[in-house]
Amino acid sequence: MTAKEIRQAFLNFFELKQHRIVSSAPIVVKNDPTLMFTNAGMNQFKEIFLGEKPASFNRVADTQRCLRVSGKHNDLEEVGIDTYHHTMFEMLGNWSFGDYFKKEAISWSWELLTEVYQIPKDRLYVTIFQGDEREGLPRDEEAYQIWKEFVPAERILEGNKKDNFWEMGETGPCGSCSEIHVDCRSDEERSETPGAALVNADHPQVIEIWNNVFMQYNRLKDGSLQDLPSKHVDTGMGFERLVRVLQRKSSNYDTDVFQPLIEFIASHSGIAYGADEQKDIAMRVMADHVRAISFVIADGQLPSNNKAGYVIRRILRRAVRYAYTFLSLKEPFLNRLVPVLADQFAGVFDELSAQRDFVQKVILEEEQSFLRTLATGIQRFERYSAEGGVITGAFAFELYDTFGFPIDLTELMAREKGLNVDMDGFQAALTQQKDRSRAATAIDAGDWIVLSPLEESTFVGYDELEIETEIVKYRKVNSKGKDQYHLVLRETPFYAESGGQVGDTGRLEDHSRLFYVDVIDTRKENGLTIHITETLPETLEGKFWAVVDEDRRRLTENNHSATHLLHAALKQVLGGHVNQKGSLVNADYLRFDFSHFAKITDEELLQIEQIVNARVRENIPLVEARNVPYQQALDSGVTALFGEKYGDFVRIITFDDHFSKELCGGTHVRATGQIGFVKIVAESAVAAGVRRIEAITADRAQEFILGQNTQIQALKSLLKGAKDLPAAVHTLLDENNRLRREMEKHLMERAAGMKTEVAAAVRIVNGLNLITFAVDLPSADAVKNLAYAVKDMVPHLVLVLTSLIDGKPGITVLLSDNVVQERGLNASAMVRELAKEIQGGGGGQPFFATAGGKKSEGLALVPAIAERLIS
Incomplete structure (x- = not known):
């Protein structure tokens, strides 16, 4: 069977078992502060397991693209070296939400593996949870008895809590699990060593392929376990294995x-491939890593220097480094694999095919940038290692952190020179960095305290900004050392941060409206709308008034609706390839990132702005359609964004059916006239193939225009009421340039006149002609010109000029070429030493260098120190 046939057989099997086949969630996680990437098939169902959202279907199955770069057996530096671990992988899974449990999950997994896929039964081993007396967890006798119907007792193995008890995290749903392992060894090898002895022993040919997780407990903050209201099944089978x-x-x-x-x-x-192990590893690394990089970019996460973007940049650079070092690929190569990958996943994950050119362009530019950095880092290593000795941990970490060198590359280069790397020092520096990162993002959340049962919080903020509601649960959270409270309301008008739109702020007032607490932000977490406050209401019982800050919401809506108009105008002016790649919408401004491979010209920007404002003046009414079946929405021609996980039912926002029609969950103006005016204030590059526009609307746009007008009036006043401002400014600039040229000519003549006086101040020190002179010239260029004029007059010269320009002390050092070559003196080193006297610093070339500082009285000490330096 081909890979495509194997994947489809899995989905067909569970569809026959009445499972709803759902699409993969994006690999980039949004609205979950605990995850950057989808690392397991269950991530998109997390809120169902937590009881924070009802399941649309009791049985589902899918293939989920996942990314793991840390954790058990998944260290990034090991991927490509062994035979079965990967960064990006597919997880085939079937789930039951309060429906079937162990009997069906176990029997169906056995049926699929042995009857559909026809894996020999005698090659399969299963594990069950052996129990844990310390936590009062019993042996999974139920799973054992079910497995006995299919598997001989000697191939049913017991596993400890580490291997056979699954937990979502330190808190949350958990339960025993039952794994299925397959022995892929030859018959001869199997006869020599029983497979049971190699299960969960990291043997490369005895591997786990399926895990059945039986969720029935909820772990609390204190470590105790309570029964879940419903029992669930979460399974995962590694597709590649x-x-x-x-x-x-x-x-x-x-x-x-x-x-x-x-x-x-x-x-x-x-x-x-297959002739040299190190080259084979390089090819495996490239093949594995390009999958992860491509899908993450297609899902909207670009390489960058922080968070998820940094993880992807690190993966990409590891692949480039292997290609460069072991395959001698000195030019960008990884991007050329994208079309091959897109063809492989056509009909499975079409997001990549739809954005193939964009993804390839981003990877190409990242490769070009890193190859330059790699060459610089190698040169730095060569200079450092030339001195011999141990490569310090601090230097190895600098290469890792600044130049993207994995430590094994540094070790490899060191071994080639017969040197060692201080690995303890490197690990210490790496640990310090990780500790700083963890401390910066540390959040300590307590258990939820439930006041009233709730299946799903209801958002009514599209229609209401003030409602009567109640608090159903809350928890205390410590974020970066500061205590806050998270509150969940039965119904809420507060919009939670999502899709680029910031969360609402406002107040929670008690029923009498005498007391209130401020809601400082609203966010989503696992399907819940979290209202963040710094204090709790005096009483948590009874009714409350939830009141959104209306002015802030309206200004935010102006900017959000403006992004939709802007998106449509960009497509109209630049072309249909334009797609949103990110946005930020708040009360002050909007930021819109989109795919485009060239700087937008001033003429294009003006045209875009004119189209948007024409639509604003038309006062186009909002047409909003809620709960539209997803496929029906797509068939209607709506714009859907890559990297978003849409549900079975979606919301469509339309401003003129022929202009702007998008899937969107944010809040919007009732008609475009409310926006008032849109003013583009900036256009820039964000990353390869991604541009950014920043704009303001309504009050902010008016303030901007009034400010511009005030400046124009001020200029007119300064230019004595000139009617043609550009012409008047050009005249002024021309006059200024003429005067500057005359002044420069005067300075040159003045410096030329001084060169004889300076040259006459020469004295012989240690066989060299030393001149130290305090010059009175108004610019650094004039001092430089004087120095080079003196150089032509005096051989074997060491020239030190001090100056005071605009009240700031300066030092200039110039050396004759033969002084540098024969005496080993260095102007840059000299000027740095001299600059200490003026509390400054500087540098330059071996024959010419300058420095500036703060302490002008130190200039008087410079001549004596200069003489000492060459003595």
Whole structure:
């Protein structure tokens, strides 16, 4: 079976078992502060398991693209070295939300593996939870008895809490799990060592392929367990491992999941795969990493220097480094794999095919940038290692942190020179960085205190800004050392931060309206709308008035609706390739990122702004459609954003059916006239193939225009009421340039006149002609010109000029070429030493350098120190 056939067989099987087949969630996680990336198939159902959202279907199945770069057996630096761990992988999964439990999950997994996929039964081993007396957790006898119907007792193995008890995190849903392992060894190897002895022993040919998790507990903050209201099943089967087993390969990389990529690399690099282990690892790293990079970019996360963007940049650079070091690919290559990858996933994850050119362009520019950085880092290593000795941990960490060098590259380069790396020092520096990062983002959340049962919080903020409601649960949270409270309301008019729109602020007033607490922000977390306050109401019982800050909401709506108009205008002016890549919408301004590969011209910006404001003046009414079936919305021609996970029912925002029609969950103006006016204030590049426009609307736009008008009137006044401002300014600039040229000519003549006086101040020190002189010139250029004029007059010269320009002390050092070459003196080193006297610093070239400082009285000490330096 091909990989595509294997994937489809899984989905077909569970569809026959009455499972709803759902699409994969984006690999980039939004609205969950605990995750950057989807790292398991259950992530998109997390709020259902937490009891914070009802399930639309009791049985679902899918293939979910996931990303793991840390944790058990998934350290990034190991990927590509072994045969079965990856960064990006697919997780085939089937779920039951309060429906079937252990009997069905176990029997169906056995049926699929042995009857549909026809894996030999005698190669399969299963594990069950052995129990944990310390926590009062019993042995999973139920799973054992079910498995006995299919598997001999000697192939049902017990596992400890580490291997056979699954937990979402330190708190939350958890339960025992039952894994299925397959022994892929030859018959001869199997006869020598029983497979049971190798299960969960990290043997490369005895691997886990399926895990059945039985969620029945909820772990509280104090570590205790309570029963969940409903029991759930969460299963996961690694697609790449399954394909390897069914295609009878010894490595995941030998299957048709990875071979098209590896064959492309081998063909275009001229290096055969399978001939050299180190080169094979490089090809595997490239094939694995390009998958992760491509899908993350397609889902809207661009490489950057922080958070999720940094993770992707690190993965990309690891791939480039392997290609550069072991395959001698000195030019960008990784981007060329994107079309191959897009073809592989056509009909499965079409997001990549739809954005193939964009993804390829982003990777290309990242490769070009890193190859420059890599060359610089290697040069720095060469200079550092030339002195011999141990490569310090601090230097190794600098290469890692600044130049993106994985530590194994530094070790490799050090070994080639017969040097060692201080790994303890490197690990200490790395640990310090991680500790700082954790401390900066540390959030300590207490358990939820439930006041009233709630299945799902209701948002009414599209229609109401003030309602009567009640608090259903709350918790205390410490964020960066500051105590806050998270409150969940039964119904809320507060919009939670999402889709680029900031969360609402406002107040929670008690029923008598005598007391209130400020809501300082509103966010989403696992399907809940979280209202953040710094204090709790005096009493948590009874009714409250939830009141949104109306002025702030209206200004935010102006900017949000303006982004929709802007998006449509950009497509109209620049082309249909324009797609939103990110946005920020608040009460002050809007920021809109979009795909485009060139700077927008002033003429194009003006045209875009004119189109948007024409639509504003038309006062187009908002047409809002709620709870529209997703496919029906797509068929109607709506614009959907890449990287968003849409539900079965969506909301459509339309401003003129032929102009702007988008899927959106944010809040908007009732008609475009409310926006007032849109003014674009900035256009810039964000990343490869991504541009950014910043704009203001309504009050802010009016303030901006009035401010511009005030400046124009002030200019007119200064220019004595000139009617043609540009012409008057040009005249002024021309006059200024003429005067500047005359002044420069005068300074040159003055400096030329001084050169004889300066040259006459020469004295011989240590066989060199030393001149120290305090010059009175008004610019650094004039001092430089004087220095070079003196150099032409005096051989074997060491010239030190001091100056005071605009009240700031300066030092200039110039050396004759032969002084640098024969005496080993360095102007840059000298000027840094001299600059200490003026509390400053500087540098330059070996023969010419300058410095500036703060302490002008120190200039008097410079001549004596200069003489000492050459003595």
